[in-house]
Amino acid sequence: MLQVDAIHTFYGESHILQGVSLNVKEGEVVVLLGRNGAGKTTTMRSIMSLTPPRHGRIGFVSRDITRYAPYQIARLGLAFVPSGRRVFSSLNVEQNLRLAQRGNREGGSGRTIDYVFRLFPKLAELRTRRAAFLSGGEQQMLKLGSALLADPKLLLLDEPSEGLSPAVVAQLGEWVRKLRDEGISILLSEQNALFALRLADRGYILEKGRVQHEAPARELLDSNEVRTYLGVKFSQSA
Amino acid sequence: MSVESLAVELLSAMTTAGSLFIIAAGLTLVFGAMRIANIAHGSFYMYGAFLVSTIVSSFGGGAFWVSLVAAPLIVATLGMVVEVTVLRRVYDKDHLTQLLATYAVFLILADLAIRFWGAQSRAVPTPAILSGSMRLGAASFPVYDLFVVGAAAAIGLGLWILLRFTLLGWRILAAVEDSEMLAAKGTNVRLLYTMVFGLGALLAGFGGAVVAPLQSIDTGLDANIIVAAFIVVVIGGLGSVAGAAVGAMIVGLFQALGILWTPSWAPAYIYLAMIVVLEIRPSGLFGTAEMA
16 A cells, blocks of 8 residues: 655665665554654654655655655545644634645545544543643544545654653553554554554554564564664553 | 925825835734744735736726735735745744745746736826815825825724734734633634735735825835834834834834935835834834744
8 A cells, every 4th residue: 555665765865774674464453663863753754744754765655656646645535644843833723623624535435523522522622622721632623523524545643642641541542543544554663662563554664764664563573683773662651 | 494395295204104004014924823924925926017008908997996905815825925935834844944935936926927017117097086186275295195105094094993803803913912712712823824925915905006006106116115114113112013004104204304405315214113123122113022
């Protein structure tokens, strides 16, 4: 479904991604692990063409999207959920959602705002609240909800657990499973390896802009090497 | 001073404020969404006024109402052409380059205006239905002043509805905040920018059209208005439409009071207003500190 082929991405002159290749198959949950600065976010930004790669190729649903503009990529069914508090804070919850809702594609899921409100009843209560005044967990709901309304085939979740309380992180896990069960493929980047590997089918480990390792999630969870490599985060979340 | 003459002065201040608001609203919208301080905004205003004069002198005074719609639409089209051909190329450049680009457009449009309309100033007669004055007690108001204030209020209401209740308006607000995320959600931000710039030019053109009967129309209008419009926007806070409304009222009042108290110093008052406001709130009344 998503095929990233040896992409090289730069910020100005600094060479951030040095030939990253990865793929996500239909219905899969794939995790990108790696320390801060390993290139996880840049990989996602490259896929969305927000920071287009200089070399390499990106294919999505059997199209070459390497030279597409971000809005065209979004319209093909790729939804990017950035990390942190990136909601439109001057708009209220409902305006954020309605802005995200595209005309439902033919054969699309036909998800509506009511569907999002059923999934996240909290958002229905906060419907007229400005997004600036939502808690971290509520903003995460809003980001996920608006991504769903774009009717995505593949969801790019950039560090979804960042800055969330443990209770909300547990909930986040449920949401991600639910989305996968609805047939949405997911690529998520995480520093919280334990959380991510429990959700994922497969994982990639990024280091200094390169893929160091690729394996099924179960294998990565049991691998001593990986435990040592990502040790800090394991102990934090365990 | 009598209550009546104070009322007359207030209305005149509100007339100034009204026309300034219409122009400054467009300027601040464009700045908010694209972070471009568009000097050529003054040119769009001047073209609005000139186009009204051309339409009225060709088709007679009855065409004033048509020109009030046609002139802004022509100017909006011109604005979109400018956006596509010039501004689109400088969004990712530094402020100086952007400023030079819009200044270049300003100069080109000024020369073209001399070519089209000549250097002589023109006048547009006030439409019959709005000429004369209205008596209220001992005071008399020019009817056209009320019309300008009403037009400004209508524009303000229209923009409020746009930004509050329409998808296009929300997109504009979202672009002001985070254009990258807006694009990642499937909005063609380039096209949106062209539309916002067109809307900005439309407002400038409408501002010029509305005040056409109030002043002599010549090729210096563009430079005169842009300074005042920028002061209004800076006082109100760059990017804020509500700020433009309040800024316009402050400038209008200061100017009217200046004329009342010390006529020869009148122009200094609007700068004084700006200094006072920026001393208290450096990002303007409705501005937020520099957005990332």
